[in-house]
Amino acid sequence: MDFGIFFLLQSPTVRPPHEIFGRAVEIAKEADRLDFDSIWCAEHHFSSYGYLSRPLMFATHLASQTKRIRVGSAVVVLPLHHPLTVAEEIATADMLSGGRLDVGLGRGYQTYEFERYGIPLENSRPRFEEAVDIMLAAFKGKPFSYEGEHFKFDETSVFPLPVQDPHPPIWVVGQSMESVEATAKRGFNLVTGGFGIPVERLRDFRAAYDALDIPAPTKEKMRISTQRPVYVTRDESELAYAVEQARWNMRVTLSLRQGLERVEKGKAIAVPFEKEPSDKDLLERYFIMGTPERCVEQLHELQDAMKIDHFNANFWFGDLPQDKVMSSMNLFAEEVMPAFA
Numbered sequence: 001m002d003f004g005i006f007f008l009l010q011s012p013t014v015r016p017p018h019e020i021f022g023r024a025v026e027i028a029k030e031a032d033r034l035d036f037d038s039i040w041c042a043e044h045h046f047s048s049y050g051y052l053s054r055p056l057m058f059a060t061h062l063a064s065q066t067k068r069i070r071v072g073s074a075v076v077v078l079p080l081h082h083p084l085t086v087a088e089e090i091a092t093a094d095m096l097s098g099g100r101l102d103v104g105l106g107r108g109y110q111t112y113e114f115e116r117y118g119i120p121l122e123n124s125r126p127r128f129e130e131a132v133d134i135m136l137a138a139f140k141g142k143p144f145s146y147e148g149e150h151f152k153f154d155e156t157s158v159f160p161l162p163v164q165d166p167h168p169p170i171w172v173v174g175q176s177m178e179s180v181e182a183t184a185k186r187g188f189n190l191v192t193g194g195f196g197i198p199v200e201r202l203r204d205f206r207a208a209y210d211a212l213d214i215p216a217p218t219k220e221k222m223r224i225s226t227q228r229p230v231y232v233t234r235d236e237s238e239l240a241y242a243v244e245q246a247r248w249n250m251r252v253t254l255s256l257r258q259g260l261e262r263v264e265k266g267k268a269i270a271v272p273f274e275k276e277p278s279d280k281d282l283l284e285r286y287f288i289m290g291t292p293e294r295c296v297e298q299l300h301e302l303q304d305a306m307k308i309d310h311f312n313a314n315f316w317f318g319d320l321p322q323d324k325v326m327s328s329m330n331l332f333a334e335e336v337m338p339a340f341a
Contacts, residue, residue: 001303001340004038005031005329006074006227006314009052012248013319014267020051023322024058025065027315030326032066034333038102039066040074040312045113047261049252049268056089056101063097072102074191074227074312075173079108079124080117083131083151084158087138091162099163104191105132106173110256112263126150132186139167171225177208184214184222193226193306195250198277198285202226203305225310226302229317231289231324232331238324239289243279245318246287288313292335299340 005027009020028039041058044050052058055073063071071093076086094101107124108114114121130148137144138158145155162168171189174180183190193202229249231242251270255261262269283289288298299311313332316325 001299001308002037002310003332003337003340004040004070004225004310004312005036006040006042006312007052007058007316008042008044008050008249008314010050010249010252010268010317011048011319012268012270014048015319017051021058023316023325025062026322027325027329028062028066028069030329032069034329035337036069036333037310038070038072040072040102040104042074043077044110045080046116047112047263047266047268049256056086056093059101060093060096063093063100068100070100070102071097072168072171073104074171075104075106077108077113078105078131079119079127080113081131083134084138084153084156086131087135087158088160090135090168091139091158091160094162094164094168095160099168101162101164101168102171103168104171104173105188107179110261111259112256112261123150129182136167171223177212180209181212181214184212184218187218187221189223189225189310191225191227191312193228195229195246195253196286198281199301199305200285202302206306223310224306224308225312226306226308227312227314228286228288228302230295230313230315230328230332231287231320232292232295232328232336234291234331236290239283240279242289242320242324243282243287245320246289247276247282248318249314250282250286292331295332295336296339299336303340 007024011020039062041052041055042050043055045053059071090103107128111121127150130150134146141161143155143157146153171191172183173191174183229246248270252268255271260271262271288295315329
């Protein structure tokens with residue numbers, strides 16, 4: 001199983017952007033040294049839930065600051081952008097990173113963001129599918145035109161082309177079976193799960209995925225990934241604080257997903273929701289947290305539930321201090337990752 005690191009670049013207390021981006025660069029350099037496989041940059045807009053509005057731009061910068069680790073987007077919210085622009089950005093980032101780019105794409109889920117771009121969230125699926133068609137055509141390197149419901153243009157050529165042939169690996173976030181089936185039909189890799197999703201739901205997801213009528217050769221080529229907040233420590237008295245910080249991310253994520261968000265002068269407010277999991281539930285069913293031995297057990301359970309071959313670790317959540325993030329990463333690399341070599 002490969003291990004990546006996920007960046008949201010959140011700040012519950014709205015710290016200065018240069019501080020937040022500086023922390024991410026420091027973490028990326030350490031991840032490169034510790035032999036993590038990849039770094040993934042989220043895309044969010046207009047609140048302190050995530051300062052990272054241009055994931056491909058930041059991924060390119062991180063490539064320039066590291067030696068061998070792969071960099072990528074998790075995800076580019078494709079319906080918010082013109083696909084020709086995204087195709088150009090992907091190709092440029094792949095070239096400047098020396099072919100170290102992975103591309104994560106998603107439809108998006110936050111009404112708050114879509115409204116500010118003047119794009120109806122209910123149009124996200126058809127816009128996404130058209131945009132993917134356009135990007136794949138662009139990567140062929142030949143002039144083409146397009147006429148769809150949402151995008152239309154005359155003969156066009158895109159420069160540059162990606163270094164990786166025919167394009168960087170593409171991962172798509174899918175939470176519904178409809179999205180998963182569409183992803184599989186295109187032969188893309190799949191990411192599912194995240195904050196607020198218990199392990200038993202991921203087990204159900206895998207069972208539903210296995211039941212889909214997808215050709216075996218396609219399934220065999222698809223890579224499956226999921227993401228969890230991770231905190232590794234030898235001192236279990238630290239877990240209550242770690243859970244509190246991760247709960248901030250979970251509350252904001254779910255409130256934005258459900259249209260219940262509160263953003264005050266750009267500050268994302270963590271809105272509690274009904275029937276929240278207890279700290280014990282979060283530690284047992286939602287998060288990867290505890291001693292190195294306990295984290296190995298939890299990852300084995302996750303691997304058994306989903307048959308994943310890639311795991312994205314979110315080491316930095318809430319306002320978790322940098323020294324705690326770095327200590328957790330080092331313990332994970334030294335005592336957890338070798339169990340999955």
